Amino acid sequence: MADRCAVVGVGQTNHTSCRADVSIAGLVREAVDRALADARISIDDVDAIVIGKAPDMLEGVAMPELWLAEALAAHGKPVFRVHTAGSVGGSTAIVAAQHVMAGIHGTVLTIGFEKQSDGNAMWALSVPIPFGMPVHAGAGGYFSPIVRGYINRSGAPSHIGVMVAVKDRTNACKNPYAHLHEPDWTLEKAMATPMLWDPIRFIETCPSSDGAMALVLMNEERADRHSGPKAWIHGTSMRSEPTAFAGREQVSPRAGELCAEDLWRKAGITNPAKEIDVVEMYVPFAWFEPMWLENLGFAERNQGWRMVEDGLTEMTGSLPVNPSGGVLSTNPIGASGMIRFGEACMQVMGKAGEHQIDGARKAVGHAYGGGSQFFAMWLVSSDKP
Amino acid sequence: MSAQSIGALSGDSFVAPLEVAYPYKRTVGTTLSRFFNSMIEGRLEGTRGSDGKVYCPPAEFDPITGAALTEWVTVGDEGTVSTWAWQSEPQPDQPLDRPFAWALITLDGADVPMLHAVDAGSIDRIGTGTRVKVRWAADRTGGITDIACFDLLEGARA
Structure with missing residues (x-):
């Protein structure tokens, strides 16, 4: 029997075509800070972090999880990366929930992001693979x-x-x-x-947007003690x-x-x-x-x-x-x-x-x-x- | 194979080149922009972390607590080599066209080293503890290459 899991915090950036004021790290961090504030917890209360973004071609950064650790305050915590094309934001949240439901972690932070202005999604999704018809569309x-x-x-x-x-x-x-x-x-x-x-x-x-979304998930024991509104999965x-x-x-x-x-x-x-x-x-x-x-x-x-x-x-x-x-x-x-x-x-x-x-x-x-x-x-x- | 062919037979398999290239840009945000702007002015600035350590190049977020770092510290343009490697055959687009050292250099006033090139001349003139000084590029545009390289200070070898 899996543990119950609830979302207790939701935070997102102000999405727009170009967030020139922030780096990718700063963009991610804006959503994280808002999710933690919404859940009224600090990063110290988080047991694990699950990050998702895809496709890598959109910004040309192959492994953002390597250098986002500081912005995620991931010091000393497990970090997992999920990658399933445009569905990645959904599957990332699911992986985060599964960590809680499996009884492995009590509080999990999960983030999805994209800074489309650093690249060009149209062409990133139109790579002419050899032997295939290059539609460029x-x-x-x-x-x-x-x-x-x-x-x-x-x-x-x-x-x-x-x-x-x-x-x-x-x-x-x-x-x-x-x-x-x-x-x-x-x-x-x-x-x-x-x-x-x-x-x-x-x-x-x-449209093509820059933006990030972060969620805080808790197991039943912690969610029951949490006084705010909850979304039970x-x-x-x-x-x-x-x-x-x-x-x-x-x-x-x-x-x-x-x-x-x-x-x-x-x-x-x-x-x-x-x-x-x-x-x-x-x-x-x-x-x-x-x-x-x-x-x-x-x-x-x-x-x-x-x-x-x-x-x-x-x-x-x-x-x-x-x-x-x-x-x-x-x-x-x-x-x-x-x-x-x-x-x-x-x-x-x-x-x-x-x-x-x-x-x-x-x-x-x-x-x-x-x-x-x-x-x-x-x-x-x-x-x- | 015809000139139009996109592939070539390699053993039993067709193999084709795939070169993916198109322009990206990288937004550094307002925090790190201060560092790159200061270099245009020939000055080096770092951020102070939660443990008091000064990072130059600056950290945007504290590596220990994750807090956004906002306290700026101007550091010196001289520093000390902590470790190094010798580039005996320079490659195109590297900072120098003659043998040089890649070095981790802790600038005076900073606690965390930066990676850059040292124009040491020969391998026996650089070591841990060697004192070096920034050589600024003539045309500065706001990039780490605004530091052309580091020069040895007189009596540099510790």
Whole structure:
């Protein structure tokens, strides 16, 4: 029987396109200091540190854990590094939780970060590997045919993507940490933005951000003695699959379905759309919201876009998705998954401020990475499991 | 193989070169920027750690407590070699084009050594305890190479 684990502290940077005022170390440290302050503990109370960031190509730093030890105040403590492409923020938080659940460490600090301004994600993700077709199109070029596949398969009308984008950009205006604060989008203006990777429009893409997220996790004994609000972890799951294989379902990868099924089983969820109060979902391109709604079991196949069109994923809907503004408004890639996981915690802790979903008791954090190959999820609640 | 081929057969396997190169930048933040700016002015500054030790080049965060370091100390441009290695055949882009020493040099007023080059001339003129002095580069831009190298002080060998 695994130990119970709760998140007791959440801290993130003020995300923006270029944090010229801080080094990578200073960026990481800003999130760490805020998480420790939120948990009302000091670094001396932390038993172990789990750090995640990926891909290394984005900043050209292959082993940041080697020289971040000082900024993490890791002196004399174990440090672990996690690396699973864009899902890394989620899987890093899961590894941190597993250290607690396994009874190895009582208090664990975990951090995800990215300083995209020190490199160029578009080209870092477009390396022309010998013997492969050099597309030079970044993540958008990779995902656009998959988005078209979804549109064709589901019969979704063309405005669904911009509906998601306008929702997330509007939500982000309620989140002081979000990178983009753009209150004036309308569907008409959004539809008129340029087509970047047909059928993906400019408005439907994420920004490049500098940012970091840190969480403090405690075992049950310590969390019970901790007086602040807590986000109890009811389940975590991670699943993987290759980028390409014969018969692969690209629009709704099997690994994502398995990840969600495993999470629902562990957390005792039989009707996710009804039982989950809010979702922080990894949506770097707007069409992935309806796609993941189906992949994770919130909607039937080809029906996810109807939830968007009916406004169910708005903050006022029955299943709010990304009240923080999501990846579409803030994307420090190595941190983005942990921001989803941490924002889910903030919702059940009642700490989400203006983008708080009233009465949220069960929240899901979700991340994916690579060519939709790595999936990481957790379910947190204000109640003990 | 045609001129257009990207690979070559090596035994039973195709092998192709993969050279990955594109520009990155590195943001040092406001703390370390003070150090690099001071070097443009021909001055060396370090930070004082929680145990009182002075780091030059400065530490941004205390290696022992993790605290952000904010107390600045101007250190001397002379120092003492604690250990060294001899570069008998200098490579392109190294600080000197004749044999020289790589040395860990603790500047006067600092407690933690920095790595730099010493223009010692010959291997028998440098050792632990040798006294050295900064030779500033003529054009300084805010980088560790603003120190061109270190020169031996008269009667340097301890």
